[in-house]
Amino acid sequence: MPATFTRHPVEIERKDTGIGGKPPLDRRPTGGGGDGDNWENRPSGRRGPRELLTRYRLGVLFALAGDLMFFVALVSAFFVRQSAGHFDARENYVSDWHPLAMPPILWINTAILILSSLTMEMARRQLFHEIDVMDEWLGLGRPAVKRATPWLVATFVLGSVFLAGQWIAWEQLVQQGFRYNSPDPSSHFFYLITGTHGIHLLLGVIALAAAFGALFVLRRIELRQIVVDCTAWYWHTMGLFWIFLFALLVCFQ
């Protein structure tokens, strides 16, 4: 007999209140509770207070993996274009690639970006500081938000300074005669790489501003954690990408 329409005893779920029932701390219940303590075995939406955070973190991780491929494509184009050339009338192989000297201000920008990653991490950690999180969760003020905001503002300022510094570097290069459309391929790649990275960082700065606003708007501590956490991972990754891209521009011209 086909078993399609047979009613089956549905496993009785523990009636816990889901995400709001437990404080958003990374403490898994250990022992004593039987099978119901394994959050993975519960229905989606009840897998502990960090379920949403994990989901959004995964999303950011995958999005950044795709983004990584974007930059990998640019970098491989950099190397292929660097090795391209043609034979002149005397059968000499000549290349039109001339190494581009980096404007020194880029070193300062790099230092600023690394510093901004540190402040971002400080902001992120405030949102996971256990005592403050418990206070916020219980409704006793917003100590975590209060502690995180200065660091967020600092990151915002440092990020904007970095972008301004990149702008200055472009200005300096333009004054030296290197424009985007100048015949030199190394100059195309410089503007292309710093430009696309700059757009990513601009999005990061906008995300910082949005996260700052969201800290005061969002009513659940879990969501406040998510906006800061995801912005932070995006920010760190852009910092890491910059270090690799800058190393490429400095060492592999």
Added chain:
Amino acid sequence: MRVFTTNHRALGILYLLLALAAVIAGTLLSLVMRVHRVWPDLALPFFGTIKPEDYLALVTMHGTLMIFFVLTTAPQIGFANLVLPEQIGARSMAFPRLNAAAFWLTALALLVLLAAFFVPQGAPISGWTSYPPLSAVAAAGPGEGAGMDLWLMSIGIFCLASWLGAVNMLVTILSERRAGMTWSRLPMTVWAWLVTSILTLLVFSELLAAIILLFSDRHFGSSFFVPQGDLVNGHIVGHGDGSPLLWLHLFWFFGHPEVYIAVLPGMGLATSLFANFARRRVPGYRLMAAMLLVIGLLGLVVWGHHMFVSGMNPYAGTAFALTTMAIAIPSTVEVLGWLTILWGGRLRLTTPMLFALGFLSFFIAGGLTGPILAQPVLDAYLHNTFFVVAHFHLVMAMAGVFSVFAGVYYWFPLMTRRMMNETLGKLHFWITLIAAYGTFFPMHFSGLAGEPRHYERLAGPITSFSAIAANERGITFSALLLASAQLIFLWNVFASARRGRVAEANPWEATTLEWAPEMARARVERGPYEYEILANETNFHPQWELASKQE
């Protein structure tokens, strides 16, 4: 239904309708091409006489519509939106709003692409692969100005949409599975969507970078792809050592995995349908799933086989030939796995099953010419002939489209609560199968005779190709029959949606969770394909059924 719905099933239907619009447009373009090849001086309604550049525009838009907007959307994100959350026992996708945004970006990309027909000089002519320098210089031909810009914008938007869709699908599969839905209990379709999402994530963002580079070459004076001294219409346009080969590398690193994005969901669906309609378990389930992953990963390292005659280093060609032929191994494992399911199964030849068998037939028929084209020596002769056209239309286009048909007939009750008409479905299947072979199989002979693709007509010493004129006529008649057979399908879809037989719950007696009754919310304790054949009858245990206590 709200217009900007975030309901995944509604979005799945929207994706399928989008693919339907694209496939109708793409099919009409291909019919114009076929008619033009046989009667080049015939004036067609709406088109008039086809000029040579019009023919190239038809080729370009046909390929772009079919590959991006039909074969990438329907089998992957279309069907996944329709059933993926249910199949893994989730209530919805992980990011419903992101999901909706991805759909509307895809729709925008389609509109931007179709707009290329209506700009001055019309649609681009550089093929769906857009090789520079033809695609990099606006003066290179009609349609390479505004039309090409629209093409680039459309594909750029499509890249962003696919990237968002892939992030959503990956997170959904990884974090939204129901309790007990372990990796070895996933339906094979979910495995396929997992692999295609990984591929989509990796290659579409890479394509976006290539498109930005090409756009920059066209408008901002850079020289990534245009070679030194490139002469277009009497003007030297190249001003740097740009490398057209670089575009080929970047494009085919995307383009080859794209083929697997189109066909892997069909492989997953075929596995499910064979198990369902043969009432057999899937032998070597883990191996079959692993082979899907292997095909996807190998697909990332074979792009050079599209470039054997491009001037690439011949040693690189040898390496790419080896990796390409290696793909035959996991593909063969899959085929043998399917044959094992079918062998000794109690076959129920319903319409979805017939289309799945058709998929298998095309996968084998088109796949067998794969290792031939993977040989650099053979490819030197066959490259850019109709042999290649025959190969990829059988293994990607027909196999892909048959899997889409199988999916539509199979999941139609989930969309409309009604069944599609079986008699019309079988009629549709047989005419389509015969006409599809009649259209694409003879192309092998044209190709072996040396007939090049992308040529508007074979002028010059026409006698050298007069021997294949009859073959070409046959192909065109068959193509017309193939296209008109789809009217049966359209009629069946719309008539059945309104007046079809009302479907009972689980009409195919399937085991996977998309057919589960509403109240079934139990943890999953069973594998995806628990069918068994007893002495005189068949039995099955759906995944929403609890395992009997054995101890």
